[in-house]
Amino acid sequence: MMTGAEILIDALKKEGVDIVFGYPGGVVLPVFDVLFKTPEIRVVLTRHEQAAVHAADGYARATGRTGVCLVTSGPGATNTITGLANAKLDSIPIVVISGQVKTAVIGTDAFQEADMAGLTRPICKHSYLVQRVEDLPQVLKNSFYIARSGRPGPVAVDLPADVAQAPLENYAYPEHPDIPSYQPPEKGNANQIRKLAAAVKQASRPVILAGGGIVAAGASAELVRFAEKTNIPVATTLMALGCVPDDHELFLGMPGMHGRVSANYALMECDLLIGMGTRFDDRVTGDLKSFAAGATIAHVDIDPSEIGKILRTQIPIVGDVRSVLADLDKAVAPRPANEWNRIVREWSLVHPLSYVQDPEGEILPQYVIDRVNLQASKDTIIATDVGQHQMWSALFVRHRGPRAFLSSGGMGTMGFGLPAAMGASLGFPDRPVVVITGDGSIQMNIQELPTCTLNRIPVKIVVLNNSCLGMVRQWQELFYDGHYSKTCLKERPECRSVCSGHRPDCPNAFWPDFVRVAEANGMPGFRATRVSEVDEVLCKGFAVDGPALMEFRVKKIENVYPMVPGGKPINVILLGAAR
Amino acid sequence: MTEKYTLVITVANRVGVLARISGLLSSRGINIESIVGCRTENPDVYQVHLVIRGTPELVQKISKQVQKLIDTIKVVDIPHKKGGPIREFMFAKIPARKDRSEILDIVNMFGAKIVDISPSFLTVDLSGPTRKIDQFMEMMKPFGIREYIRSGQIAVGS
Numbered sequence: 239m240m241t242g243a244e245i246l247i248d249a250l251k252k253e254g255v256d257i258v259f260g261y262p263g264g265v266v267l268p269v270f271d272v273l274f275k276t277p278e279i280r281v282v283l284t285r286h287e288q289a290a291v292h293a294a295d296g297y298a299r300a301t302g303r304t305g306v307c308l309v310t311s312g313p314g315a316t317n318t319i320t321g322l323a324n325a326k327l328d329s330i331p332i333v334v335i336s337g338q339v340k341t342a343v344i345g346t347d348a349f350q351e352a353d354m355a356g357l358t359r360p361i362c363k364h365s366y367l368v369q370r371v372e373d374l375p376q377v378l379k380n381s382f383y384i385a386r387s388g389r390p391g392p393v394a395v396d397l398p399a400d401v402a403q404a405p406l407e408n409y410a411y412p413e414h415p416d417i418p419s420y421q422p423p424e425k426g427n428a429n430q431i432r433k434l435a436a437a438v439k440q441a442s443r444p445v446i447l448a449g450g451g452i453v454a455a456g457a458s459a460e461l462v463r464f465a466e467k468t469n470i471p472v473a474t475t476l477m478a479l480g481c482v483p484d485d486h487e488l489f490l491g492m493p494g495m496h497g498r499v500s501a502n503y504a505l506m507e508c509d510l511l512i513g514m515g516t517r518f519d520d521r522v523t524g525d526l527k528s529f530a531a532g533a534t535i536a537h538v539d540i541d542p543s544e545i546g547k548i549l550r551t552q553i554p555i556v557g558d559v560r561s562v563l564a565d566l567d568k569a570v571a572p573r574p575a576n577e578w579n580r581i582v583r584e585w586s587l588v589h590p591l592s593y594v595q596d597p598e599g600e601i602l603p604q605y606v607i608d609r610v611n612l613q614a615s616k617d618t619i620i621a622t623d624v625g626q627h628q629m630w631s632a633l634f635v636r637h638r639g640p641r642a643f644l645s646s647g648g649m650g651t652m653g654f655g656l657p658a659a660m661g662a663s664l665g666f667p668d669r670p671v672v673v674i675t676g677d678g679s680i681q682m683n684i685q686e687l688p689t690c691t692l693n694r695i696p697v698k699i700v701v702l703n704n705s706c707l708g709m710v711r712q713w714q715e716l717f718y719d720g721h722y723s724k725t726c727l728k729e730r731p732e733c734r735s736v737c738s739g740h741r742p743d744c745p746n747a748f749w750p751d752f753v754r755v756a757e758a759n760g761m762p763g764f765r766a767t768r769v770s771e772v773d774e775v776l777c778k779g780f781a782v783d784g785p786a787l788m789e790f791r792v793k794k795i796e797n798v799y800p801m802v803p804g805g806k807p808i809n810v811i812l813l814g815a816a817r
Numbered sequence: 818m819t820e821k822y823t824l825v826i827t828v829a830n831r832v833g834v835l836a837r838i839s840g841l842l843s844s845r846g847i848n849i850e851s852i853v854g855c856r857t858e859n860p861d862v863y864q865v866h867l868v869i870r871g872t873p874e875l876v877q878k879i880s881k882q883v884q885k886l887i888d889t890i891k892v893v894d895i896p897h898k899k900g901g902p903i904r905e906f907m908f909a910k911i912p913a914r915k916d917r918s919e920i921l922d923i924v925n926m927f928g929a930k931i932v933d934i935s936p937s938f939l940t941v942d943l944s945g946p947t948r949k950i951d952q953f954m955e956m957m958k959p960f961g962i963r964e965y966i967r968s969g970q971i972a973v974g975s
Contacts, residue, residue, distance in 0.1 A: 359840055360844055542881055543881035
């Protein structure tokens with residue numbers, strides 16, 4: 239005989255889970271009580287449930303395994319919503335288990351009751367409310383299978399307290415999922431694959447756009463092999479950075495709103511566009527009418543609903559992209575490099591990423607990221623938050639392999655970075671983990687600093703402090719006539735009468751004092767305010783045996799370029815040369 | 818051009834499955850013109866017939882999204898203009914003190930059935946293509962229809 243709570247923990251063990259991110263509370267106590275007696279599973283107590291989900295997400299992104307999160311009902315459950323939606327949009331496998339009030343009082347507005355199954359329905363791959371302990375083993379088996387199979391995604395399991403306490407005779411963890419209605423595709427259609435191989439042979443200006451599906455499928459090596467065999471240049475989306483090493487000669491960079499010029503031009507000018515594990519997000523395509531307008535579109539994706547969702551697709555291939563790449567490799571003949579390869583190479587050379595750091599001037603954020611690269615080894619995992627620093631990181635971080643650049647892509651969730659870095663570090667205790675964040679983003683989950691200190695999670699926190707919400711400020715400057723509405727993080731009520739937004743000689747102090755915040759949370763804090771201090775601060779911070787925070791007071795009025803204004807064709811690029 | 822379609826959705830018979838389908842449509846701003854749901858011959862399987870209006874491209878995208886739900890077994894979209902069998906069911910309560918025989922003539926003409934009778938009302942049921950039900954309603958209008966309820970359309974692929 240076992241209780242529901244014991245079954246849950248046994249299931250976690252059988253699924254190979256050795257770490258759970260969570261937060262206890264009333265109705266989930268039966269489960270935490272079993273965890274108390276289960277040394278094999280490490281439970282990391284975050285300081286907020288949102289951070290627990292992002293940590294499970296970061297763990298999953300870095301390791302490729304399913305992240306697990308355990309929270310209580312009501313506010314505990316609702317606090318996971320942002321994390322779940324974030325994981326859904328980036329197709330990250332996590333299982334979030336929430337306590338629920340007893341079945342007898344569900345629907346009565348009981349204390350800490352929230353309809354978790356209902357709340358999570360549109361933002362999870364699937365969700366369950368477990369009403370009988372007899373159903374629990376199969377629900378758990380199904381949940382883990384759904385989360386990691388097909389197009390991965392988050393699964394929510396709502397477990398009422400009485401089900402967690404109920405006994406079940408003859409428990410055995412099921413060997414197989416039982417979901418007749420769910421059969422994720424595997425192999426791609428052979429005819430379509432032949433068609434694509436023929437299109438590759440005929441194309442004179444082919445491009446591959448690789449997305450997060452390449453990471454999910456573990457197909458980076460296959461992608462590179464295919465690209466090399468056919469000499470097709472590859473652009474990788476934010477979610478796929480690292481799939482092709484950024485010093486590879488076929489690598490075009492990230493395309494889109496803040497993409498490399500070479501990548502954008504190549505997508506616009508190509509005659510064959512092969513999307514692989516990507517969903518043609520609006521941040522990538524810009525204006526849809528002009529996007530790859532002259533190209534034959536081939537789209538490989540495991541999710542049939544993605545094909546034709548955005549672009550008319552002439553060669554649709556539904557399947558696991560790794561399996562499709564293997565079949566494609568057999569079907570396609572080697573293809574020599576041609577004039578097109580020379581042209582795209584030239585675009586890369588003519589439009590390099592650049593910035594000019596004045597040694598006596600204010601610190602540029604791009605410069606700090608460049609110097610972080612020098613501290614990083616090939617094992618280093620870099621997480622980011624969301625905003626300008628995220629795009630600069632995407633552009634300037636050296637991407638050497640998959641699952642090493644963790645960023646909230648689809649959802650753009652500020653506050654993701656620190657907990658995601660924690661999750662990655664706990665997944666790979668021997669690899670260095672850095673989070674590059676901004677002063678806005680870090681404050682959205684800054685309560686996790688003591689979690690790092692107490693659990694000895696040696697995350698290195700790089701705060702690019704420009705004392706404003708930089709990306710929003712940039713949009714206000716470019717598209718809202720410089721009306722800097724609520725983007726200054728030093729703003730006080732009396733500012734409006736003397737300042738229209740971001741005065742360079744602003745006398746206001748910036749709060750919080752990040753160095754003191756770090757110290758108050760038990761980790762060393764360092765600050766650089768001059769260019770000459772950047773390397774010194776990085777060296778000190780990276781030398782710390784444990785977590786450390788490094789704050790860089792960077793130039794406030796600095797825009798991310800290249801930039802394609804929202805909804806414009808992606809070859810209409812602002813380069814900001816005047817600045 | 819938007820057209821009417823019946824989506825015939827076969828799903829696992831589970832709590833919340835209808836909410837998933839309707840949520841998926843409402844999140845995309847699509848109005849459900851009618852919806853009928855029932856268990857099938859297999860007690861574990863449920864079938865939903867819902868009528869939406871949209872372009873063929875939109876309906877195809879929606880069908881794929883519905884198909885993606887973990888509990889969905891099969892989705893078929895049936896365009897109404899193809900003229901396959903589409904049926905609806907209706908109850909109507911008609912005041913009938915004086916014109917009883919005239920009403921009965923029309924009822925018989927349409928093959929409707931009297932299911933309840935009282936000194937002042939007749940309750941009839943009628944099933945058939947939507948157009949037939951519309952016509953019946955038109956014919957009954959002069960007598961005043963006290964109350965009616967229509968099931969919404971169900972369809973079967975040809």
